[in-house]
Amino acid sequence: xxxxxxxxxxxxxxxxxxxxxxxxxxxxxxxxxxxxxxxxxxxxxxxxxxxxxxxxxxxxxxxxxxxxxxxxxxxxxxxxxxxxxxxxxxxxxxxxxxxxxxxxxxxxxxxxxxxxxxxxxxxxxxxxxxxxxxxxxxxxxxxxxxxxxxxxxxxxxxxxxxxxxxxxxxxxxxxxxxxxxxxxxxxxxxxxxxxxxxxxxxxxxxxxxxxxxxxxxx
Numbered sequence: 001x002x003x004x005x006x007x008x009x010x011x012x013x014x015x016x017x018x019x020x021x022x023x024x025x026x027x028x029x030x031x032x033x034x035x036x037x038x039x040x041x042x043x044x045x046x047x048x049x050x051x052x053x054x055x056x057x058x059x060x061x062x063x064x065x066x067x068x069x070x071x072x073x074x075x076x077x078x079x080x081x082x083x084x085x086x087x088x089x090x091x092x093x094x095x096x097x098x099x100x101x102x103x104x105x106x107x108x109x110x111x112x113x114x115x116x117x118x119x120x121x122x123x124x125x126x127x128x129x130x131x132x133x134x135x136x137x138x139x140x141x142x143x144x145x146x147x148x149x150x151x152x153x154x155x156x157x158x159x160x161x162x163x164x165x166x167x168x169x170x171x172x173x174x175x176x177x178x179x180x181x182x183x184x185x186x187x188x189x190x191x192x193x194x195x196x197x198x199x200x201x202x203x204x205x206x207x208x209x210x211x212x213x214x215x216x217x218x
Contacts (some may be wrong), residue, residue, distance in 0.1 A: 002035040004085035010035045024154040025179045028172040041079035049115040068209045069111035084211035093217045102174050105218025107199040109211045116192040122182040124157045127175035130204050135197040141167040142190035153180035
């Protein structure tokens with residue numbers, strides 16, 4: 001299991017190699033985001049996909065089943081603590097600010113571990129409001145997972161394309177009124193696993209979701 005320094009070094013390297021997509025909104029595509037053994041340590045977490053019905057196109061439909069790299073999980077699992085510590089660090093935060101032209105100082109780190117199964121979908125939506133930054137890290141490697149990426153839409157909510165889904169690849173965007181994204185209904189044969197990383201404003205109410213609720217970044 002790599003420590004936070006190794007995770008930060010790997011992540012910073014992936015930012016140096018990222019691809020910028022200008023349409024339908026500015027976004028960044030990333031590869032090899034975490035050390036391979038960090039991905040394996042996430043695999044080993046004793047977390048099972050929640051048994052839920054229709055999401056109604058929203059994650060918050062089933063808030064009680066959601067998993068976060070919270071203070072409790074950081075205490076229990078070394079990989080949760082190491083990833084959170086790396087993404088909390090000043091080197092990573094300053095590099096993201098420079099890359100994405102966004103100010104993150106004073107925000108809080110929120111990492112959600114998602115395990116989505118067949119029937120899951122998300123309606124087109126924007127992450128505006130209290131979220132300053134959004135990053136997805138894809139983790140599955142089942143046959144067919146290549147079709148499980150995040151769908152991108154234009155301002156008319158018309159589908160434009162799907163981000164590439166491969167294990168340890170991902171997507172970054174800075175939330176705004178034009179950042180329409182979602183997940184179209186499609187078969188999921190297995191578990192669609194991902195991390196959703198946000199830096200959120202101080203007024204974020206669900207403090208139990210935060211990795212360091214008493215320690216803003218920057």
